[in-house]
Amino acid sequence: MKYCAFLRGVNVKGTNMKMAEVCQVFKEAGMNEVSSVLASGNIVFSSDQKPDDLKNIFEGAMSRHFSYDVFLFVKSQDEIQKCLGHNPFVKNEELHSYIFVGNQGIAETLMQEFERVSKSEKEAAKIVNHTFYWQVPKGNTLDSAFGKILGRKNLKDQFTSRNVNTFEKILKKF
The missing domain is CATH 3.30.70.1280 (SP0830-like domains)
Known part of the structure; x- marks a missing residue:
């Protein structure tokens, strides 16, 4: 496989x-x-x-x-194909879209954290089939309130994320 x-x-x-x-x-x-x-x-x-x-x-x-x-x-x-296929966000040149992979239950944890912080006007998050998706204006990924949460040490062994474009490149490599 x-x-x-x-x-x-x-x-x-x-x-x-x-x-x-x-x-x-x-x-x-x-x-x-x-x-x-x-x-x-x-x-x-x-x-x-x-x-x-x-x-x-x-x-x-x-x-x-x-x-x-x-x-x-x-x-x-x-x-990986399913994660990419279930991406709920429409491609937008002004926004980055991320797919998160991680331990069981991490999508719900991330959504709780996302809902607690302030967001930019176009920032959004959704869970589809136990996968967390996040969209944020380009240039704001690390500066956003949610982006800062993602770097917490208590989460470092729980998940990682990749831009949708990276998922597309991985599928092409297969």
Whole structure:
């Protein structure tokens, strides 16, 4: 089966990883057809193992190799297609749209946090099929009240997000 591993916090805030090196760790862990998509920690690969087992294998192997706690989330090609297909937001050149992947129940937690903060005029969030989607004006992602919540340490092992464009590139890579 084909999968993508979404690494959390890669190549931001001093956490620098070369994708070729990350791919090598995946190959050494027994994965096939390993390649990266962009430098933001998206590793496409194939395996016969279950996603939960893969998550544990990769987090351990990556943490040992890079000497820090690595968090990642594994989705199948089919799950990625469904996430992209269920995106509730219409493409708008003035807005960024994000899809969140993470632990069970994180979509509801993120929605509760989103509802508690102030928002810009065009900022919106929705949950579709247990997936959290967020749309924010370009240039406001990190400065928005919700964007600041996303960086909290207590959430770092719970989810990661990618722009819709990244999901499209991942699907093309499959």
